[in-house]
Amino acid sequence: MARHIYSCPLRWSDMDAFGHVNNAVFLRYLEEARIDFMFRLSSDDGGPSFSGGSVVARHEIDYLRPLVHRHEPVTIESWVTKIGAASLTISYEIKEPEEGGQVYVRASTIVVPFDLRAQRPRRITAEERAVLEEYRPEDTASAAGGRRAGGAGALVA
Numbered sequence: 001m002a003r004h005i006y007s008c009p010l011r012w013s014d015m016d017a018f019g020h021v022n023n024a025v026f027l028r029y030l031e032e033a034r035i036d037f038m039f040r041l042s043s044d045d046g047g048p049s050f051s052g053g054s055v056v057a058r059h060e061i062d063y064l065r066p067l068v069h070r071h072e073p074v075t076i077e078s079w080v081t082k083i084g085a086a087s088l089t090i091s092y093e094i095k096e097p098e099e100g101g102q103v104y105v106r107a108s109t110i111v112v113p114f115d116l117r118a119q120r121p122r123r124i125t126a127e128e129r130a131v132l133e134e135y136r137p138e139d140t141a142s143a144a145g146g147r148r149a150g151g152a153g154a155l156v157a
Contacts, residue, residue: 001135001136014069015069019069021066029076030059030061030076030109032076034111037078050113052114056112059108062105076094077095079137080133086121086124087110089109090108091108
């Protein structure tokens with residue numbers, strides 16, 4: 001399984017009155033990583049794969065420890081934990097860059113592909129599903145027909 005890696009800079013304005021990154025700012029960090037991830041999933045041939053639009057249906061965030069401002073960026077690892085007919089779940093860890101680095105946040109987002117012209121959700125295409133499968137953990141495959149399990153908020157530790 002591949003994970004998308006995003007290096008996220010911290011900004012001085014991200015801190016709250018207590019000197020650590022404000023809880024709401026973590027949503028912006030996840031958004032930056034998710035957009036980078038989704039655009040990299042877009043097809044190179046100009047096809048509609050995810051470049052046509054998507055909307056967020058749900059966020060779940062577990063704040064594990066405070067993150068204070070520093071000059072070095074944090075790493076955001078993203079992967080896919082569920083693929084439905086018309087939605088997918090992306091899970092994340094915001095952590096120190098080194099292998100086994102301290103984790104500050106674990107989160108997940110349910111994303112719905114969206115047809116911007118029709119202004120309505122759309123189904124995930126076979127092409128999109130094939131690319132998304134590359135970012136799913138191998139241990140989520142069930143014995144029955146190779147289908148994968150895992151629900152919203154399912155995280156890989």
